[in-house]
Structure formats: structure tokens, C-alpha cells
Amino acid sequence: MDLKFVQTTCPYCGTGCTFNLAVKDGKVVGSAPYQRSPVNLGKTCPKGTYAYEFVNSEDRLTTPLIKKGDEFVEATWDEAYALIAEKFKGYKPSEIACLSSARTSNEDNYAMMKLARGVFKTTHIDHCARLCHSSTVAGLAAVFGSGAMTNSIPDIEESKCVFIIGSNTFEQHPLIGRRVAMAKKKGAKVIYADPRYTPTARQADIYMQFKSGSDVAILNCMMHEIIKNGWEDKEFIANRTTGFEELKAVVMKDDYSPENVEKISGIPAAQLREAAEMYAKAGSGALLYSMGITQHTVGVDNVKSTANLQMVTGYLGRPGCGVNALRGQNNVQGACDMGALPVVFTGYQKVIDPAAHKKFADAWGFPDGICEPANGYEVTTLINVLADKPGEIKGLYIMGENPMLSDPNLNHAKHALENVEFMVVQDIFLTETAELADVVLPATCYAEKDGTQTSTERRVQKWRKAQDPPGQSKLDWKILAEVAAAMGYADQFTWETSEDVFNEMASLTPSYHGMTYERLDKPEALHWPCPEVDHPGTPILHTQKFGTPDGLGILTPLEWKAPAEVPDEEYPFVLTTGRCIWHWHTGTMTRHSETLDHEVPTGWIEINTEDAEKLGIADKEIIRAITRRGEVEVPAKVTDDIMKGVMFMPFHFKECAANMLTNDALDPVSKIPEYKACAVKVEKIQEA
Ligand code: SF4
Known part of the structure; x- marks a missing residue:
């Protein structure tokens, strides 16, 4: 028996805990503590402890799929790439949009950013940081000059x-x-x-x-x-x-x-x-x-x-x-750092800044140039454009995102995605979003690749390959490089290893400039900014001055404003949403973990005990929750833990999807939706 332990970083929340994967005869079979990380000191939560379970799930995607009629049929990589290149070559840059991923590595996000801006030449690239912490990036950058913890x-x-x-x-x-x-x-x-x-x-x-x-x-x-x-x-x-x-x-x-x-x-x-x-x-x-x-x-x-x-x-x-x-997803900080946002290249270098635009255009060397020096659509704007102006965006490339469960007002999101002429989804499972795609590409998970992710505290840490990928699945950045080659840009994507991708990114990114894979191999890794190879990294920001032009923090007078939708006679309660300890995001990984799914197999709606009594609702009773946007049937959890007049639903569960109900009204600056407050009513389900 061949048994080894491979140190890696947790693929779930933004804390960035380190643990070991136990690998037996070439397959990941368990996890074990890694004591030397200063982040988690050898401990993990249930998600991290069981993060090995989904890796060898029978449901993993193992071959490219192309939709024929309403069905997916297995295809070769060459067939999939040829179809993608044919379709995307037929679209103007402004007709293409890309969604990158807070779940994948920095290297994958950098590759997606380069594919979008260099190959497709589109300005439209974003990812789900828009939905969780875009207000952090916008708010803290405005007052401190840096949008991070x-x-x-x-x-x-x-x-x-x-x-x-x-x-x-x-x-x-x-x-x-x-x-x-x-x-x-x-x-x-x-x-x-x-x-x-x-x-x-x-x-x-x-x-x-x-x-x-x-x-x-x-x-x-x-x-x-x-x-x-x-x-x-x-x-x-x-x-x-x-x-x-x-x-x-x-x-x-x-x-x-x-x-x-x-x-x-x-x-x-x-x-x-x-x-x-x-x-x-x-x-x-x-x-x-x-x-x-x-x-x-x-x-x-x-x-x-x-x-x-x-x-x-x-x-x-x-x-x-x-x-x-506290950033939600394992690499949401990194995906932002890598420029998977509609306004910046890596390290928050503005696309509209002529010097930054020239720097990337020169370094990448695309013979026909890169995207315009202009800002693109945020993902929430993109969804509205898809819904309201069919045909404006024709090609959509999604890597490791599941908007069909994570977007607010899911009926609207589904309508929007159904308007896309040609959609590619690159993922590790056939998600609710992948089911709508024209081409599905099988990717690798954290346990099958070397790479880096940047946790909520700006700490850049490594993933290390523990097993071979299943079937024909490939590294995300490699798939993107091969798509680029199929589009005629092989010379700009000559990386052979994840380290090659990282080194190219670091050479263009001042805050990562002093980082190398070798330096990141220490248990404590490095916090950005780390501008030089002898720089120790920066655990605490703003010790002497802020990153604003005059170095001063900006105090902002702010008046309180009510949420966009408040309770009324018809919808008398406030609905708020969130997570539970056993599941993560849209459940793509945790619901493929036997232990985690066994612990919490479905969703619920929390209702205050007094409110439930007035409504005649019993604990565990299946009820109907309704907002102006949709309705779901969901078990009630009657509890004093939630205040009167407020209800709560976790958003991980497709069978009672909280986001059927949530409001897609946006913050005017960051374009983040108001997931945390909308008006809801609940009713008993009458027996037939
Ligand atoms: Fe740590 Fe978060 Fe993973 Fe739990 S889910 S082990 S807290 S990184």
C-alpha cells in the first residue's frame, strides 16, 4: 500500500486553513491535521475535515459534453474546442462575456482574465465577488485606498x-x-x-x-x-x-x-x-x-x-x-486581485488607465491588440442586459460559477441565461448552470492541481496536487490556454506549469511582485502587498498612512436609508438569507460530500415562535414562502433565535432555493444585490 500526505489549503471559505490530504494508492481518501499553519493551528471545521469526500464523487465531470437538441453527448476535447472557437470567432468583442471564479486558483483567474481581454478582446469579465463583497472593494478602496481586510x-x-x-x-x-x-x-x-x-x-x-x-x-x-x-x-x-x-x-x-x-x-x-x-x-x-x-x-x-x-x-x-x-469564498480575494473584474487588470490596475492598458498590451504581445481601455459589465448588469436586450450578448463563458442558484431572483436569472445564444460552462460537476450550457468542459478540483489562492487576510497560499484528475478533466488554466490556441493565440499562452502562470502574473502585479512558489512554501506563506523578493509581506495595512492620494483616511457622512423593499400589508415579514456550517455556497461540492449532506440534507425557513403561532405554523411543517419574485415550498423551523417579524433561509439548497425569493435591486455603486432584506409572506399548504 502506498500512503502519503499532501499539504494543501481548504477549498471552502475565505479563512484559508491548511490541512493534509491522505492519499492511498494514488487516490485521495481522507484528511489529516497540518499543525504548522498559523491560520488554523491544526484545526479544521466540518467542511474542511470532509473536503476530501467530494473529490472522487461518481458525479464528477470526466469528459467534454456538447448539447445536441436537449441532450448532452460526450465529445472529444478537439470537437469541443473547435465548436467554441467557431462560435466565439463569429462574435464581436462586445457580444462576449466571461465569468471567472472565486473557487479556482489565482492562476486560473489570471488565465481567464487574459483570455477575456486578450483573446476575446471583451471588456465584460466579472465573477461572483460582485454578489458578496463588491461593496467592500468599492467602499474600503474609496476611504482607505485599498479594498481588503x-x-x-x-x-x-x-x-x-x-x-x-x-x-x-x-x-x-x-x-x-x-x-x-x-x-x-x-x-x-x-x-x-x-x-x-x-x-x-x-x-x-x-x-x-x-x-x-x-x-x-x-x-x-x-x-x-x-x-x-x-x-x-x-x-x-x-x-x-x-x-x-x-x-x-x-x-x-x-x-x-x-x-x-x-x-x-x-x-x-x-x-x-x-x-x-x-x-x-x-x-x-x-x-x-x-x-x-x-x-x-x-x-x-x-x-x-x-x-x-x-x-x-x-x-x-x-x-x-x-x-x-471576512471574504466568503476560498479565493474571492484572489479572483479580485487577478483582475477578474470589469474595471481592473491584476492588482487593481485600472483598465481605463492608458499606462496600465499599454503595460498589459505590451507584455502579452497579442498582434491584434487587446480589449478597449474601457470598463465592462458587472455580472448583475450583465444578467439584466441578457434579460432585457436579447442578442446584445451572444457568447457567455462561465468558469466555476453557478448563477442558477447563486443569483438573486432566479426566475429572472434563468430567463436571462436562456437568452444566451452560445454558453460554455467549465466546472467539476454538472451544476444547475451547466445544465443550460451548449458546451460543458470538465475541470479539476483543488486536490488535483498545484496553484495558489489568496485568503480573506490577503495571505497567498498553495494548493498541491494530491491525485491525478478523473477521466479526461484538465486544469482550468490549461483548458483556457487551449481555447486560446484554438482561437489562434497559442503563442501568447505557452505556460507549461502553474508556476509559469504565477510568475507571469507576479511580474505584472506590484502587490504580488516579490512572491515566488518557493517563498510561498513556508507554513505562514506571504500577505500582499509584497513588492520585492526580500519583502516580508504585510499582515497589517495602513500602519503609517492610508493608500489615498494624501495618505489620510476619509470619514464619510452617511444617512441611514431603508432597504429597497420593506414589509407591507401583503408581504408583512423581512426575509434575510445566509449559510450554515455544513454547507458552502450553492452546495456544488458540499452536497457531494456524504457526511455533510447527511448532516443537513435540505433547507428551511426560520420563523419566530410568536409569528409561527399567529400563523398556525408548526415546526418542520412544509409551508410556502412567497415574495413578489417567486415562491418555494420549504420546511419551517420555528425558533426564538430569530427576531419577530424577520425570517431566514440558507441559500445552498436547489430544492427550496432561497434565491427564488430574493430581491435583485442593486447598490448603485457596487451593483451588489440586496440578498439580506426583502418582503416575504408565508402560507400553509392546503391539502388537496
Ligand atoms: Fe477553515 Fe473555512 Fe475550510 Fe472551515 S471551511 S476548514 S474555516 S477554510
Whole structure:
């Protein structure tokens, strides 16, 4: 028997835990702790522990598929490439769009970005960061000059007070939750604000239950109390920020007094006062947030508001502090860093900047040039264009994304995707989206490739190949390079290894410039920015100055605005959505894990006990949830953990898809949809 252990990085959440894959006779058969990672210190959550189970699922895609009529038939790679090249050569650049993937490696995302802008010459490339943290990128970049988590995961342990808002950290980022618990063990206080009494709430010294969509009011109220009592960090505000007087003029309005914010949020005024005092007087405070903050029509305002609080308290640029945006997917930070966004090349170099555009055009050497120096469609805009203007986009290439379960208002998304003339999906399973494709290409998963991913804390870590890919499946970047060759651009895609792709990317990306595979082999890997080969990496950002033109953080006066859709007589409840610890995103991988799927085999809707009594709904009863966009039948979970008037659904489950119900109204700046608040009604299902 041949047994070996291969160190790799977890393919699920953005924490970036390291573990070993156990490989027996050439096949991945289990996982084992890797003790030396400073991220997870040998521990994993259930998803990471069982991340080996889907790898050899019988449902893996193993051969290219081409749709004939309504059926897929197996094809050779040459047949698939020839069809893709024939179709895409027939479209103008503006008629092609590409969706890259927060699940695949940096190398894969870089290759997709180069294929889109260099081969297809389209400006339309995006990925699902649009749906989870585009407001973080837009909001933090505007006020700090960098749109990423400011501090590191181990650093959270140094905090004297951790303030978590809009993140169920202990379920969604469990090994970051463990750091919060370690901080608490050292004496830190924990303040938690969320509409649900989640496992994270159990850790809190102060738990503030609030109506989804009142975040800016709550944060303004905390600043109101802090400034009123003179607890703000005057020195930090004077030396490191701009705009304090304008901010003060807004937050000190009576609208944001604790009594008035109690009316908006449902949080008792006394608790708001207590939280403000506890936080301001702690001495160091790490603010953690996730999609409870970002997925709103005011997502960018929410993000800027968290930054305001951290600047007012001076909790930035030092240990135990920071705006810690917890990115959801394993490589959503990396996919953004790689320029899989409609406005930037790698490292956030703007496509419309003539110097950046020339730099990439020169380096890539396409004889007929690259895309226009213009911004493309965000994925949410793209879906609307597909739905409303059939024929404007004709060719769509999707790598490792499943919009047919992850997009809001799924009836609308399905209508949009059905309008695409020719769609290619590259994935490891036949997802709900792949079922709509004309060509499906079988790709490899994390266990079958070398590569890198960048976790939420900007730490760039390696995947290491543990087994051969199943059937004819291939590395994502290799498939993209072969598509490019079929389109006539073999000379621009001559990489032989993942390391070749990484080195080309790093040579064009200042924040990754000092990284090499060799340097990343250390257990602690490297945090970007790492501009030179002797640079140690940067675990904490903004220690001396911010990345803004004058180096000052920008305080932004913000008024609270209600969600786009609020409850009324017909739809009297607020619906919010999220995840559970056992599943991840659209379940493509976790629902192919026997253990994880056994633990939580289907979805549910949480209803407050009093609300359920009034509606005559019993626990576990199958009911119908209805919004203006769709309806689903779903088991009720009657619980006191959710506040009255609010309901919650996880979005992993296709048989009771929460996104049939969610609102596709967008934040005007980041174009993120409002997944976290819409109006819903529920009704009993009458027996026939
Ligand atoms: Fe994987 Fe996230 Fe769990 Fe760590 S916390 S094992 S990265 S899913």
C-alpha cells in the first residue's frame, strides 16, 4: 500500500486553513491535521475535515459534453474546442462575456482574465465577488485606498474588544471564530449585532438583535454616543483622517440618538449606549463583518460606516484592530486581485488607465491588440442586459460559477441565461448552470492541481496536487490556454506549469511582485502587498498612512436609508438569507460530500415562535414562502433565535432555493444585490 500526505489549503471559505490530504494508492481518501499553519493551528471545521469526500464523487465531470437538441453527448476535447472557437470567432468583442471564479486558483483567474481581454478582446469579465463583497472593494478602496481586510487572522486574538456585525463568524468562518474565542479567553469583550441569535451570539458579552437593513443607523448611533461623551481618538482623527466635522454633523443629529435608533433597529437604547462605551473604552477594537453588511442596496454605505467607526475610535493600523472584511469564498480575494473584474487588470490596475492598458498590451504581445481601455459589465448588469436586450450578448463563458442558484431572483436569472445564444460552462460537476450550457468542459478540483489562492487576510497560499484528475478533466488554466490556441493565440499562452502562470502574473502585479512558489512554501506563506523578493509581506495595512492620494483616511457622512423593499400589508415579514456550517455556497461540492449532506440534507425557513403561532405554523411543517419574485415550498423551523417579524433561509439548497425569493435591486455603486432584506409572506399548504 502506498500512503502519503499532501499539504494543501481548504477549498471552502475565505479563512484559508491548511490541512493534509491522505492519499492511498494514488487516490485521495481522507484528511489529516497540518499543525504548522498559523491560520488554523491544526484545526479544521466540518467542511474542511470532509473536503476530501467530494473529490472522487461518481458525479464528477470526466469528459467534454456538447448539447445536441436537449441532450448532452460526450465529445472529444478537439470537437469541443473547435465548436467554441467557431462560435466565439463569429462574435464581436462586445457580444462576449466571461465569468471567472472565486473557487479556482489565482492562476486560473489570471488565465481567464487574459483570455477575456486578450483573446476575446471583451471588456465584460466579472465573477461572483460582485454578489458578496463588491461593496467592500468599492467602499474600503474609496476611504482607505485599498479594498481588503486590513489586519490578519491571528491578529484578532490581540484585540481587547471584538465587534462583529453582519457576520455569523462561528458558522461561516469557524476558524476565525476560534480566534475570537481565543481573544475572549485572554480577556477581550465581544459585541455582536445580527438579526439572528446564531452560535456567534453565544460568545457575546453584548448581543444586539436588530432588524435587517438598519446597519448605518446602528453604527451612526455608536459614533453619536462616542463623540457625545468625548471617547473618540482625537489624535488619530486629527493626524490620520479627513472629514471629521462633516461626519460629526450627521451622526450627532437627533435621528441617531439611541432612542431614535431603537425605533429603526429594534435594539434597546440602553444596549446601544452600553455597546458604544464598551467598544470605545477598550483600547483596541477589531471590527469583523461579512455579507450582513455588504449585501444591501446600501452595501457601500454600510462598509464605509464600519470604516468611519474604526477611524473615530482610532482602531486602525495597529494590532488587535482593523476593518476585517471576512471574504466568503476560498479565493474571492484572489479572483479580485487577478483582475477578474470589469474595471481592473491584476492588482487593481485600472483598465481605463492608458499606462496600465499599454503595460498589459505590451507584455502579452497579442498582434491584434487587446480589449478597449474601457470598463465592462458587472455580472448583475450583465444578467439584466441578457434579460432585457436579447442578442446584445451572444457568447457567455462561465468558469466555476453557478448563477442558477447563486443569483438573486432566479426566475429572472434563468430567463436571462436562456437568452444566451452560445454558453460554455467549465466546472467539476454538472451544476444547475451547466445544465443550460451548449458546451460543458470538465475541470479539476483543488486536490488535483498545484496553484495558489489568496485568503480573506490577503495571505497567498498553495494548493498541491494530491491525485491525478478523473477521466479526461484538465486544469482550468490549461483548458483556457487551449481555447486560446484554438482561437489562434497559442503563442501568447505557452505556460507549461502553474508556476509559469504565477510568475507571469507576479511580474505584472506590484502587490504580488516579490512572491515566488518557493517563498510561498513556508507554513505562514506571504500577505500582499509584497513588492520585492526580500519583502516580508504585510499582515497589517495602513500602519503609517492610508493608500489615498494624501495618505489620510476619509470619514464619510452617511444617512441611514431603508432597504429597497420593506414589509407591507401583503408581504408583512423581512426575509434575510445566509449559510450554515455544513454547507458552502450553492452546495456544488458540499452536497457531494456524504457526511455533510447527511448532516443537513435540505433547507428551511426560520420563523419566530410568536409569528409561527399567529400563523398556525408548526415546526418542520412544509409551508410556502412567497415574495413578489417567486415562491418555494420549504420546511419551517420555528425558533426564538430569530427576531419577530424577520425570517431566514440558507441559500445552498436547489430544492427550496432561497434565491427564488430574493430581491435583485442593486447598490448603485457596487451593483451588489440586496440578498439580506426583502418582503416575504408565508402560507400553509392546503391539502388537496
Ligand atoms: Fe475550510 Fe473555512 Fe472551515 Fe477553515 S474555516 S476548514 S477554510 S471551511
